[in-house]
Amino acid sequence: MNKNNFSLTPPMGWNSYDYYDTAVNEEQVKANADYMAANLKEYGWEYVVVDIQWYALDAGTQRDRYQYIPFWEVAMDEYSRLVPCTDRFPSAKDGQGFKPLADYIHSLGLKFGIHIMRGIPRAAAHEHRKVFGSDATANEIADPSSICFWNPDMYGLRADREESQAYYNSLFELYAQWGVDFVKCDDICRYDMPSAKKEIEMLHHAILACKRPIVLSLSPGPALINEAWHYEKYANMWRITDDFWDSWPLLKNMFERCELWQNHVSEGCYPDCDMLPLGYVGKGFGEERYTGFTKEEQVTMMTLWCMFRSPLMLGAELTKLDEWTKGLLTNKDVLRLLTHSIGAKQMYRDSKKAAWLSRDTEENAWYLALFNLEDTEGIIEFKETELEESIFKGKAYEELWTGETIRAADNNFSVRIAAHGAKLYKVIE
């Protein structure tokens, strides 16, 4: 089983975090899935992912003091494995876990994903719970000095104990039974925690052992560029940024990150720019809000993510999606880049502008994206003396967001772009 075959193009889907934080429930997940099946599936959107703390009782009820209530009750089976709490996920009753929900998602022709934290529940370690398929108990494989600095739920696993692999195997065996297609593992991929390499390998081996092609996504980022080979070997996607939100400085900063990681996108290997905070977001964090991005910034974000071929995960509450946003997410010409663009390269970048170029895999075409990074409208020049002249000379090129078509005499031309905006051209040879 080759993990690079689990997702031949960047995964597209929805994730509960940006809107619901820790507090999403089954009904809400289903409603978003229903919307996706009805409105987005045909454009390639397929994953429905339940994010953090589906196992945590009372999650979200002390939001003024804690994002994650420490030392609180979690739903767990006798083998130290977290299970959905039934107050929010009623179908998980009688030990059914996420199987009923996954079945429902699958019935819509979609795929089902969950978020997990690296390690084993702290509560399991303190209670000396069992580990499925092993004589060890949780206290023997939990590493008391390996914790997450922002979430209190887990202990990392001891890399020097082979029973640790048994525990991860037992997790994925359960997830395979449930029908999970996608696992986003958190607290495992970040510049200041290189020791998680061993746990990434254990996750990978557990996936191979469970025989189900579960896509493995690593968080929270930013990932380490000097461990790129390791991610490519053992995972399908890894965050190249800490949590991304609807703020221009974060979006502008993503150009630097994409520059850094552009050579590391390949089949089954996707550096991840994080969720798209579009439409309505933020309810679980205290107050629902419409995305703070301007329309131009949204176009810039979608253009960069597609050019770079990042996974696309929607943060929006889908049932509230407006027409504008829906249009942004259903532009087939743009989304085609995720599946048919290759060799995307940044051509230039400074504090004011950036340009990217790629090839279509099937058609004799180029894609060219131009970005205005300044706070005012401006003329963006494309002036690449080093390109073969034949690329643009006299060709018609079509802007994929607007349908406008222009012609260039050669590789040097310029175009007016709104503040923080972008143009995405397709040039047919």
Place this chain on the structure above:
Amino acid sequence: MNKNNFSLTPPMGWNSYDYYDTAVNEEQVKANADYMAANLKEYGWEYVVVDIQWYALDAGTQRDRYQYIPFWEVAMDEYSRLVPCTDRFPSAKDGQGFKPLADYIHSLGLKFGIHIMRGIPRAAAHEHRKVFGSDATANEIADPSSICFWNPDMYGLRADREESQAYYNSLFELYAQWGVDFVKCDDICRYDMPSAKKEIEMLHHAILACKRPIVLSLSPGPALINEAWHYEKYANMWRITDDFWDSWPLLKNMFERCELWQNHVSEGCYPDCDMLPLGYVGKGFGEERYTGFTKEEQVTMMTLWCMFRSPLMLGAELTKLDEWTKGLLTNKDVLRLLTHSIGAKQMYRDSKKAAWLSRDTEENAWYLALFNLEDTEGIIEFKETELEESIFKGKAYEELWTGETIRAADNNFSVRIAAHGAKLYKVIE
């Protein structure tokens, strides 16, 4: 109450760690106290300190795998306060805690000390135990991301919750009831954990609140020189090194540390060079051994510690003390430096040699220590053109370890010293 009056000279005593590791019991503590009272008390030795994990059941029983068994049972009262476990400290039965043992130590004319870890027991947080004198429960004041990296017992306290002070107050109220004279708080003073500043302050305030002059000692070190003012303000002693053992490289390195901290020794403020690994040590760590230091190195260590005025804490099992070691610890002329030397300064230091100079506070005398840091016997020169000539010119100076007396024509002279050895002179004006 001025904390600088709690110990007007550097504390001298015995600590259970170097010999017993985590596993010392009441009988052993008493035997060492008896020896001290009978043989060392008259020389100034007075503290008897029970080191780490006196509250931990089965401590030391899984020594092949763990120094500290993680997620194991600890003895604790209803208010989240650790108490001595009665299998090793039988007199602690019926909630008496360390009071009976402290009473016994006091009856010998000695003082009693204990080791604690910064924070609140992890078990208390997970069990939501009460906090004495507060409505908060342990889970509310424990910081789930504040842990010790080498010991699994505690969570640090939230600096932003005032109930944290209540918890520390409740601890010292209990210790005052027991009759504790000295607290060595661990995991609180180290270059890579500056955030413990707030917890040091809380400890200090808890001591003032309990009205008992409990000496506060901070570990593990190395302390941060740029936080020196903070230690001097809130504590009585702080380790300037990580754990010190009987190894020449560690001893040689201490010269650099003493150079760094020499200006920070004052009444009630003692940078701490750590325990003296003399005589028999190491039993609890797996194998009892006689100190690995040569006799010359032992002389060097005692000379440096006394010249620098470090606290002196014996690591040796006192009941097995040999005559040589006992002689080292009962040289009144040398120990006088702890109480009557002032203004000690390093005169020079390089990789081969070092010299220190100080004044006697009562007599018209100087102390001069010369060290041979090389691996072979050699001639150590003292050549200080900058000193007032009158110091050594024609004076008799007595070597305090051997009683030898020599005379110097001026400030320049030289003496033969064994490899890793030292000479400690007293010069009467």
Place this chain on the structure above:
Amino acid sequence: MNKNNFSLTPPMGWNSYDYYDTAVNEEQVKANADYMAANLKEYGWEYVVVDIQWYALDAGTQRDRYQYIPFWEVAMDEYSRLVPCTDRFPSAKDGQGFKPLADYIHSLGLKFGIHIMRGIPRAAAHEHRKVFGSDATANEIADPSSICFWNPDMYGLRADREESQAYYNSLFELYAQWGVDFVKCDDICRYDMPSAKKEIEMLHHAILACKRPIVLSLSPGPALINEAWHYEKYANMWRITDDFWDSWPLLKNMFERCELWQNHVSEGCYPDCDMLPLGYVGKGFGEERYTGFTKEEQVTMMTLWCMFRSPLMLGAELTKLDEWTKGLLTNKDVLRLLTHSIGAKQMYRDSKKAAWLSRDTEENAWYLALFNLEDTEGIIEFKETELEESIFKGKAYEELWTGETIRAADNNFSVRIAAHGAKLYKVIE
């Protein structure tokens, strides 16, 4: 010769830099010296220091592009030693160097100081000039990789060549001939250039060799606290800050630096808070301006410098000194702290306030300084439960800037202080 006897109290004087930058001339130096002799000498002010680039032709003439014109002509003798350029220092003609000017300063009962850069002129190395008292030539002792990052004049000396010491000896022999009393050596003391330790030692040995008690001052700072012993052994003063100017954030930051270095002030050893940017400053930097400090900030600065016992070096153009500023510099009760205060300690400090306490060396008195670090007037409390009660109980204490006297019932009292202001009390027991 003991370097600690060269200046038994913190040096007080005037330095040309803050007003003239690189471009001061002989006449201006004399005018400032005249003023000092007539108006300030009786208060202890005595050093007149010519700062950077007295050897540089055309210094200051390309101020729009360079502070220090690179690769430009410097005045130098045949032995690679920089000498004053005669266009600005006419009395230096005929190889007389600074002797005539020094003689003049001495005739006023004052002392004369100069600034130098660590090392040997780059020009001397490229021209293979001679070194006095050595067969080596400049190119052999100059280290081509040891440069100053902000001044282009010099190469550092090779620490591994003994001829380097010969060069420094030749410098100080010349300075002794001139009658120099004070040398401020730059580019030698800073956290990011630890390798200068060896050059500090060479300077010290050169001073001993020249037999003249030349005070050695090290710049630019911030000095390294972990090399404190080294500075105390080899120098008289060392900057604990980078260049200090008339800006409140810099002044507020000095409280942190004084906290750090407070234990390192002793006879002949003075951590240095840098020049006092009072009165008129800045002319050589492009535009003369009256200090940007408010009167309250000036009081705070003077109070902190005196309490800490920093050297006091005036940056003001003395001939333009106004009455207010002159009053600030001639308050004998305040300046007494430089000569008769001892053991100054910070009592507390946070972002809003600070307090320092010291003893008078002769009188039975205490000094207490209170600072309001906030941007608004406020009540500053002094509440030291740890002090012996007898200090303040019922005593009269006099504010040394205003002469106001108040009485306190005990160690707890409070006082109203202006924004960024200070009160300095003397308490007679």
Place this chain on the structure above:
Amino acid sequence: MNKNNFSLTPPMGWNSYDYYDTAVNEEQVKANADYMAANLKEYGWEYVVVDIQWYALDAGTQRDRYQYIPFWEVAMDEYSRLVPCTDRFPSAKDGQGFKPLADYIHSLGLKFGIHIMRGIPRAAAHEHRKVFGSDATANEIADPSSICFWNPDMYGLRADREESQAYYNSLFELYAQWGVDFVKCDDICRYDMPSAKKEIEMLHHAILACKRPIVLSLSPGPALINEAWHYEKYANMWRITDDFWDSWPLLKNMFERCELWQNHVSEGCYPDCDMLPLGYVGKGFGEERYTGFTKEEQVTMMTLWCMFRSPLMLGAELTKLDEWTKGLLTNKDVLRLLTHSIGAKQMYRDSKKAAWLSRDTEENAWYLALFNLEDTEGIIEFKETELEESIFKGKAYEELWTGETIRAADNNFSVRIAAHGAKLYKVIE
């Protein structure tokens, strides 16, 4: 002009450094070129590169004290441009520079390269020499604080002065006149000098301006992975290591570096593993020696360099090449990887072993390299469950160094390899 077309495959050639250090002369360069033309050219070897200090008089004559004699005479034209010194390069007389030597190399059907240091000669700055094509003089564009830490010859150029570009343009105009095909620029690409980015861009623009397709090679390394895009945009090759020599730890370490950079090899962009210290090397450094690598290590080095597609630059004195070494350098099946292997990936690596896999660009074949990194002979397993089964199943695969052919039942097989040795297989589908 597209710089990626300057060298469509990794450059292969000879460099004077490993054997001659700074002291190579014209006759020696010609002798090596002659050998190359006669014996190696047909295998793809074509560049002849004169390394560092061809402009430095007396280079190498004070080798006991200096590698580079500081502040010594250099050959320079009136425009601050270094030229070959005629004692070692007689044909450079009458201002002909390297043109005669380049012509000779070209006459052999080979290409000619030179080494330069970033910046402008220090001597030119101190002498205020002219800059061709600009009114500025050297002292105006030289940055006095931008130096090389291991070579004393140059100052970096001011990035904020446009005349700096004029200087670089004048250099490459001259090099184009001479007929230079390859420039190795030193002191410009290293993890601790990020500020050189601007100078890399200036070099690139100077090459475009001179209209000659001069390959640009950056040293000394290690290059910064987070500036990979910048190197790929502006240079042809960049060192991923500091100087590489014939030492097993350095060779073993190269596996880590190749892992890091494997995604950054493309047409015109070659991460560079540095020169091959084979045959006789070291004469200029003090003593000629035969490479310290075992034959197995030499095979490992050649296999890794070819698999990774590093440039191949011979350090050996070619006129002394033995048959074994010559065999190593003329194995067409192995060298084919430089021109016809693509997509090379590390399959696994730990402290004991490594494996790489790539495709042939024309034939339906795979290349598989297996390495034994241990100090003893051992069995190296290849066990890639994730590869498509069809790759190895039942195929014949030929070891390209020995010609041995074996067959594998599937993707799992193992082979015995000598200590530090390698096997390089070609598998025909």
